[in-house]
Amino acid sequence: MEREPIITVIGSINMDLVVTVPRRPETGETVRGEMFDTMPGGKGANQAISLARLGATVNMIGMVGDDEFGQALIDNLQKETINVQGVETIADVSTGVAVITLADNDNSIVVVAGANAQVTSDYVRKHEDLISKSDIVLTQLEIPLETVEETAELCQKHRVPFILNPAPADKLSTSLLSKVTYLTPNRIEVEYMKGNEDLNWEDLRKKVVITEGKDGVVFFENDQEQRVHAYTVKPVDTTGAGDTFNGAFAYVMAKTKRITDACQFGNTAAALSVMKKGAQTGMPTKDEINRFIQELRTDK
Numbered sequence: 001m002e003r004e005p006i007i008t009v010i011g012s013i014n015m016d017l018v019v020t021v022p023r024r025p026e027t028g029e030t031v032r033g034e035m036f037d038t039m040p041g042g043k044g045a046n047q048a049i050s051l052a053r054l055g056a057t058v059n060m061i062g063m064v065g066d067d068e069f070g071q072a073l074i075d076n077l078q079k080e081t082i083n084v085q086g087v088e089t090i091a092d093v094s095t096g097v098a099v100i101t102l103a104d105n106d107n108s109i110v111v112v113a114g115a116n117a118q119v120t121s122d123y124v125r126k127h128e129d130l131i132s133k134s135d136i137v138l139t140q141l142e143i144p145l146e147t148v149e150e151t152a153e154l155c156q157k158h159r160v161p162f163i164l165n166p167a168p169a170d171k172l173s174t175s176l177l178s179k180v181t182y183l184t185p186n187r188i189e190v191e192y193m194k195g196n197e198d199l200n201w202e203d204l205r206k207k208v209v210i211t212e213g214k215d216g217v218v219f220f221e222n223d224q225e226q227r228v229h230a231y232t233v234k235p236v237d238t239t240g241a242g243d244t245f246n247g248a249f250a251y252v253m254a255k256t257k258r259i260t261d262a263c264q265f266g267n268t269a270a271a272l273s274v275m276k277k278g279a280q281t282g283m284p285t286k287d288e289i290n291r292f293i294q295e296l297r298t299d300k
């Protein structure tokens, strides 16, 4: 049997504090919320779980605080069979939290880094061994930028493909981008990058995979734009859809290196994920993806 890919995710681990409201309040206004939930999240942890549900062997590198949230989040990763040898609990710092507002079928997020800000370059270097043995390394921008730069260096040193999901948007150097194998921004992050005059968008295009929500995914092949369409589903909660895509995309790239297949698989996983509330709840297994595709075929 073909072995499953080994993927290391270096990134944030958050507790999501989710409020559901009929509409977002104006500045200075109080509105009545409908519901409050506490759910595991963090772009790093979400992407690790997306990968683990698909069957990948996943190493997580990150940090949590010495509080209730921290232990619950480590337990959650372990329950999903993720190797947490690279997850440390640090004293006197709170676990990362994200305050998420769900309104009008979409989300807005305020994230407070807490322990995620302590995921330093030195800390990642301590786990160089995990990186060197990976088929792919996947990172986002909820940990310090220097750490992402160090990760890129280590991936280059060990010739490990490096996928960077540049979320939330930040100013990226040409040196970092030259070491990235694939960059997976959404539309907002693309606009942010285009505003950086140091970057040459034309050069970058060949490694960019743009997630455009219900409009699917765009990448460039021989300078031609290719669009992989998304499935139309009724969303319950879009939080974590991008993370689900990133995990599924990395999984297929590690297995086949076929970008169109990776985008199709990523879109399917993301479509399924938005049908349940919470970033991680709806992330599908491989069987659930296959069943969904089968049902679509029989419906035709």
Ligand code: RIB
Pocket: 012, 014, 015, 016, 040, 041, 042, 043, 046, 097, 098, 109, 111, 142, 239, 240, 241, 242, 243, 279
């Ligand atoms: O991408 C969604 C995630 O962003 C949430 O789970 C939240 O923790 C923030 O990090």
